[in-house]
Amino acid sequence: MVVVWHMVAQEDLATVFGRYVAEATFQSLPEEAIRAAKYSTLDTLGVILGASGLMDVMPAVVELTRDWGGKPESTLFGFGGKLPAVSAAFVNGSMGHGLDYDDHLPEGHHPSVTVLPALLAVAERKGGVTGEDFITALAVGQDLFARLRKNVTWKQDWFMTPVVGTLASAAACAKLLGLDAKQVADAIGIACTQAASTMQTAYGTGGDLRGMYGGFAAKAAVLSALLAEKGVKATSTPLEGNAAFLPVYFGEWDRDAMVADLGSDFHGASILYKLWPSCGVTHAYIDTALRLMGGPGRTDEIETIEVFGGDFAKQLSEPTEFRRRPPTSNDAKFSIPFTVSLALLNGTVRVGDFSPERRADPLVYEVASKVVFVDDPKYNWGKELPAGAVRLVLADGRELYGEAKHDETPGAAHNPLNWSQLVTKFEDCAGHAARPFEDTEIKQLVTTIDQLESVADIAALTRQLG
Template sequence: MRSTSPRDPDGELAAFAADIDFDDLPTELVRSAERAFVDTVGVTVAGAVEGAGAVAIETTRAGGEGGPASFVGVPGSASVPDAAFANGTAGHALDFDDVTRGVWHPSVPVVAPVLALAEAEDLPGERAVTAYVAGYETQCYLADALLPEHYERGWHATATFGTIGAAVACAVLLDLDETATRRAINAAASMPAGLKKNFGTMTKPMHAGHAARSGLTAAMLAARGHTAADGALGTDRGVLDLYAGDDLHPEEMARLGEEWALASDGIQVKKYPCCYFTHPGVYATQRLVADNDLAPADVESVRVLASRGAADALHYDDPDSGLEAKFSMPYTVASAVVRDRVGLEAFDDENVGDPEVQAVRERVAFEVDPDLAYEPYHTTVVVETTAGERHERVQEVPPGTPADPLTDEELAAKFRMCVERADVDVDPDVAYRRLDALGEQDSVAHVTDAL
């Protein structure tokens, strides 16, 4: 049922963005933002040399290389919007970037345009951190009103929420006043797009790049006097109205600046480079295999029960490519049985057909648990062995949640792994140190120089 809430979302966001200041941010938010930059940039470096990331950079170069914003991880530069698109696509290319509320990827559509714009404008790290926090809070503010039905209807929330988040973040970087920020938000309201139907293809990561570029463009236009209709984000034929389905609840949106979603919800850093809905199943399977000393030949069958949200996202029972395999519960669980580590190499195209993994995959049954609500990550894995034993594990949440975060050492190890995977001319230790203390850097260009 449609809400008649009197909330003024574009006005509230504009006032919040125009008022936010680094010195007012709680220390825990600054630290969360810095970790988000570390993780997002790391996976961007890895994604820049393969798949959708490499294609996006190659396509950007074909349109004319050279500009004030660098590609992340590889040589070259481009205009600020084009660099934001290329780096945003690369950051999501491996599906290894962070998640929030278990539904969308909040950092990549914000980090990519913030880095590009802050480098071009020679801004300090604290401005980038502040812009990131504003972009993250914006996305969660929209999610309050639109989820879960928005995602259930088939929208890729990374693209839709990310576009508005990028616009607000870039408005903060450009130091737009409240009126101009509102114009940026309402211009961006005409740009969100991205369909879950394209999961398992290069178009999914392109959604993140498109969101990064679109939000950035809206802010740059607004800075030059571009106009947009007030209320384009709202409940009268605006984004909240058109993207919500039948369950719109703007009255649940946070009071910006008084409640911090980055503190209450936090960021979920991925342990495995695949859809987050697979992670509880992968982790539970790994524990069952290790705790019971099971070899692949010992496994008679595996039964995985998860939510409808998982089933909606995981389209491929028998994947033909690495991208499809990232959205396959049977493949990822079989990999957890066979391999010591479900890492990036598990999703290389040439490894998807591994006979040992395929033999186990054929014994994996993935089912929807009818007792679960749509979006929970609660997953049950039951392994039956050839000896007639039955082993079961229930995994409520994936690893890497705010309640059980990756340590700084684990995050640094992931960053180094991504850089080494890419085999590019980046010193991982130097790049990590600068990103890890982003709020203290005098210039974001000093950070991008290391990339």
């Protein structure tokens, strides 16, 4: 990492990013960036719809924001009705990670949950936003998120999704509003005053915030961009000044890597999509356990399930009894014992598997009780999501061992989901929405997103989501 404390000859990164964002065009996007934007739109909106019906906290959140009232600008997905863009971004963003099923980078953390809900809220408020304009803004936001996420020194302290997501999303919203380079930089600077949350949001047990943190970042992003549009100005060096965002939050950052091939290499193209609705680190263990057993349904043959992992996997395995019988759906999605048990029993993990009834299922608990965590520092979380290993000790004395390689699991870099798989995932999630969606509505949504670059007004998409 390159430490930059005081900029003299170089412009602040906010200025550099502002110019890049303002100058980006749909025609400048590589094919893989357009593909990632469309895949993420389908994927994120499916998760939001599913979460609208599965997140117990959301009716109260919707009730609160409706009580606030205000100009009806932007749609509440899954619930219907419109609220001011800031409020709609908060509601829809609060559902984006509600199932722990949204997209993520190979390095970990979730680009689209903060960017996409904010953009759609701003698009409806502005009106007349074309599909090409929306895709461009989303691709730019995803790119900035990835560049910031990958090139800072991270100590598992700050919660990177809402922290860097607030900045990336504010820049994307500023792009959609048609702001100039200086105003985009101002939006980024304004967002710096609101970028927040620590990894305790993930590590901590119980509560609702682990599922809804994206809403706070989306709300802040919309507010930042709208303030910049109205002429509110940020300080001149919000990212790299002596007491600015990067030195205070991270201490070290690789400036050269952040700006390398800016405008031609879109890092959002590396985004990955989940096959299972749980923390990404659980996936390697789910996949390896199923592979070793040759499929589900033979749990009575297993005496012990040893899962080998590092610092982050330990958080998903302990306290032991708590992770075996998680009290909330968020805790269950963040549990290696629980998700591995589900997989060995069902052959998969589904969005409906985290209900109170399923968490209390004695058979699930019986298998989860066989899971034992083995601490191995070589599997600590480094530059990318960590690998691990699984050893199954069978009743007949045999031992089955396999490496849990994160980049080879379904949905990972070497085994990515295709459009057809994402459509199936979208259909499943939409079936759990707060209001029933007819099959014809779901098919029309998929068609609209598939043809997104041809849409004359993004409202053609958002009005189908209410």
